[in-house]
Amino acid sequence: MSFLQHPAFQSLVLPLLLAVAGIALLRWAGTRWSSLGAALGLVLAMAFWPGFDWPASSRAQTLPWIALAGLVVAALAVALKAPGTQVLGRRSGFLVTALITALAVALAVWAALGGSLLLAQLALMVGSVAGVASLWAWRSASVTPASLLPLLLAGLTIAYAQASLAPTAPDARGEAAEQDDPYYTPKWK
Template identity: 45%
Template structure:
C-alpha cells in the first residue's frame, strides 16, 4: 500500500486530523446555510462523518463500539429538533435538550447492556448518565465567555481526553481512539466561539447533546468491557487487530 493511502488508515490521522477537519467543515457549511445558531451542530455532523470511517455504520451493530455511530446519529437528530423548536434565550433551550438526551440515553443503556445487565445496573447507569448530562446541559452561563459555551466545551474536551487515557491504559485501544476523535471534534466549536466571538457562534446545549451522548457511550463501553476485553469489542476492521497502515 502506498504511503498516502496508508496514512489515511493510520489511527493518528483518523483520530486527530480527520475529525476536526470534518467538524470545522460542518460548522462552516451550517453557518453559511443556516446561520450561527445552527453552526455548532456541524461538529456533530463532522463526528458522524468520522465515525462512518471508523468504526462505520454497520448493521446489525453487534459490538458496543459499532453502536456508537447510530446513537450519535439519533442524538444529532434530537439536537436538530431542539434547535428547531426552541429559541436561544428560552428556558426550553436547556431543558428540551436535556430531556431528549436522557430519553436517548435510557434507550442506549438498554441497547448497550441488553439482557446482561440487571435492573439495578441499568438504573444506576441511567441515573449517572442523567446527572452527567445535567452538568453538561443545564448549568446556566456566568459571564460572556460562559454564555458562548466555551467553558463547557473545554470541559467536555478534557473529559474526552481523560477517557482516552483511561481506555488506552485499560486495554481498549479502539475505545481510546474513539475518545480522541470525540475530543478533537468537541474542541472545534469551543475554540471557534472563543477565538472569534464576533462570529456570533454559541455552543448551545442542543449542539452538545450528541457529543455528550457519545462520551457516555464510550465511558459505559469501557466499564462494560473490563480489562483484556478489547478484542471482543473490536469492529470487524479494527485497525489494532487488522492493521492497514503498515
C-alpha cells in the first residue's frame, strides 16, 4: 500500500492540505471568497478519493456530488452577494466552525463503531477541512454561513447513510453476526 492510498492520508492529510491551499488561493479574491477554500478542499479531496462515480449506486457515492452541489450553490450565493454571505465575527465564526469540526469527528466515531470504515473516513475528511476553516476563522475572521453549506450537507449525507445501515440480526446465541461494511471495498495489492 502506497502512502497516497493510506486511509490516514486520504481522510486527514490530503483534505487538510487542499483546504489550506484553497483558502490561500481564494484569499486574493476577498474575504467572502476565501471562506470557500475549505469547501473547495473537501470537493477536491473527494475527487481524489472516493471519486465522482456516475451514476451513484450507493448513498456514499452521492457524497462527492452533494458536496460539489453545495459548493456551487455557496459560490453563486457569494457571487450574487446574497444574504448569508456576510462575514461572521471572529468569535462566532470560530464557535460555529469548531462545532462543525466536533460534530464531524463525532460522526466519524459513530460510523467507525457502527461498522462503516468508508463513512468514518469521509466524516474525517469533513472534520479535517472544518478544522482548517476553524483555524482560518480564528486567525482572520472571514467565515461566511454560506461557505459552510457544503460541509453541513456532506455531514448530513454521511449521517443519513450511517443511520440507514441495517443493524445485524442476532444469531442463535444472541450475539450480533459479523457483517462486512456494505460501502467499503478495499483495493489490496
